[in-house]
Amino acid sequence: MNTVARTITDAEWAETRRAGLAVGAQLARDAGGVEGVLLGYQKRLLRSTSEHAVTICEKSRRIGATWGVASDAALTAAAVKSAGGMDVFYIGYNKEMAREFIDVCGMWAKSFEQAASEVQEFVFDDGDPDSNIQAFRIRFASGFEIIALPSRPRSLRGMQGFVILDEAAFHDDLDAMMKAALALLMWGGRVLVISTHYGVANAFNKLIEDARAGRKPYHVEKYDFDDALKDGLYQRICLVTGKEWSPEAEAKWRAEIVASYGDDADEELFCVPSEGGGIYLARALIEARMVLDAPVLRLSRPAEFTFLPKEHREADILAWCKEHLEPLLKKLDPERQHAFGQDFARNLDLSVLLPIEIGKTLRRTVPFWIEMSNIPFEQQKQVLFYLCDGLPRFVGGKMDASGNGAYLAEVAAQKYGPLRIEQVKMSTEWYLENFPPLKGAFEEGSILLPKDADGIDDLATVQTIKGVPRVPDVRTKGADGKKRHGDLAIALVLAYAQTRSDLIEFAYRPASPEALPEENGIFGDQEGDGMWRTPLGARLRGGI
Incomplete structure (x- = not known):
């Protein structure tokens, strides 16, 4: 019997997103906040961003690393300046990523019972009279805010705070974005560059190579698919979806996920930038x-x-x-x-x-x-x-x-x-x-x-x-x-x-x-x- 796929409506999508955020909020409350709900690799990433001015994170796809980073963003913007509070600027490579990140930050703010505004969509002024940039933000009682901006270097001009470059390998001009972001370090800002890989020739991989070779004073973190599983990723998935966890079920699920990525598994799941898969000439x-x-x-x-x-x-x-x-x-x-x-x-x-x-x-x-x-x-x-x-x-x-x-x-x-x-x-x-x-x-x-x-x-x-x-x-x-x-x-x-x-x-x-x-x-x-x-x-x- 043939079936026709039904297009999901905006209302249905919004309800699905609310349901997912509600589950995350409930987890945060039941587990006693960040320390209880975040998995090991998510906690390690937050420690790294607090200890290093610039952190680069190479990661597997869909392990919730950015979800954990959103908790850091909410805590940072909610804190007063004397406690390390500052504005947070999130930069993905499309509008949908920006909205999703802001939504998760709002969920965390409510879980922490911090006084924060609802998510606001506004036109961001980057100084170009011909531009019409849609952006999102949440304002906190501390006076700081989280703003999700487009991937344009001039968006950071004159700003100060914590910059998060998400899926950095897929930005059109990562070098220019890094140059703009690093300017915020002079007055105590922080920079997190986080992404899955997109080939050995990509600017993101070159950034990692420079850091590991000592050419750049950046700290590098790496979390692949197996790291996430060892820290309880599949157990968390079972908790959220209502499935029963067992070592055998996890092994089967892991094998299915790896097989589904085929030749791209090394790059997408295990942080190995492609040399001959997506890359045509080695x-x-x-x-x-x-x-x-x-x-x-x-x-x-x-x-x-x-x-x-x-x-x-x-x-x-x-x-x-x-x-x-x-x-x-x-x-x-x-x-x-x-x-x-x-x-x-x-x-x-x-x-x-x-x-x-x-x-x-x-x-x-x-x-x-x-x-x-x-x-x-x-x-x-x-x-x-x-x-x-x-x-x-x-x-x-x-x-x-x-x-x-x-x-x-x-x-x-x-x-x-x-x-x-x-x-x-x-x-x-x-x-x-x-x-x-x-x-x-x-x-x-x-x-x-x-x-x-x-x-x-x-x-x-x-x-x-x-x-x-x-x-x-x-x-x-x-x-x-x-x-x-x-x-x-x-x-x-x-x-x-x-x-x-x-x-x-x-x-x-x-x-x-x-x-x-x-x-x-x-x-x-x-x-x-x-x-x-x-x-x-x-x-x-x-x-x-």
Whole structure:
């Protein structure tokens, strides 16, 4: 018999939440408060946050660690300043987490019989007149309050108190959130960073590694699924749900939970950040292919460069190309075919331009790549054309034509012809088709790249999300402090895909720049010149 799932109403959901909070409140009253109701690992976490300015907690999923932290938040905000009281700022990565945390804090406040307001929803002012940030709070008679804020660094500007960053691995910019939170330590604040893992390349795992290596003065706590079970997690579940506990029942339940997570159990339950499950390319594998002592060219200009006169911008970039790019182009093997890929960005991320060589044994080699930051559209075009004109046996490229990248991809196709330049609209289907061959090249050792730490980080961000390898919507920070979004990974998969395409070579190359058609359109701009010009390279020689 087929059944149709019924959508739960808001009223039913609210009633379910009230029932759950009521059970927690009853437990707190019956057990005599925090010491009686909290399990061992929850108590240890609270002791850690009281003894250390910054505590990092890596944990199993759904063991109630944050539920225990809410009791600490309620006690902290309810206390007067002389007793260590202060404001508490909770920051999750979505609105639902914020509301749930505030609800639990309200439950604890009532259990402690502290004078506190009802949960209030309000518009938080972070100083940006264009923002409309929904937040939640509870006010206490002590004068302090618990506020649940969005994951935006400026939300903490000018604040003072205890900051809780929940599920930190899933915040868009954990580095920026940490920078904002740490500012609160100067006047006696505290910071708790708590999360399950989300891969070895994630900023949360790097934070833990820095702390354990002594590079950061942070205290680390770890509570995995078995730690929680030993401290009575399943016994507590049985108490709440009315089931009978026994060692045999717990063992069976544990096995079922572990099996339900499958390959993700290590990361989700046992605090082992994934290397090859969610992470698509293992860092060790990437490093094994980064063997070339070759440069990474980084081109950046200040904001005012965009508004310099055209001739100044062009002269500046031309000089840069001749000094940095031309010597590398001259070193390329004139007998081998060359292609490229580009991941375009204008402001927020990096624009990466990556040439690739097809070797005699079909091994692909990336001789160098170019990272452009805050470079105007026209000057990115200038660098792109300089590269393409200098690549021996140029067989084309694939370019990210999503968003603003569509302009550069289009003018490149106009100059070099649509047979050589593919304007790619990135999609799940495209990723599914083109990432696996690239991964195979890494595994077979048929691709080589320059050694670069930021490049490793970019490639390691690729994850399998709902069965599709792609770069998640999480930004990292490079050695130069600039934000990165897996930019090299996208440029590389585009370039490698081009080397697997039907490659076309052309019969001629202009003898001098003066022989090129005008760059300002396919129609001449000289007086009387109304003839349509055939795109450069329209005469075919053949392909492979």
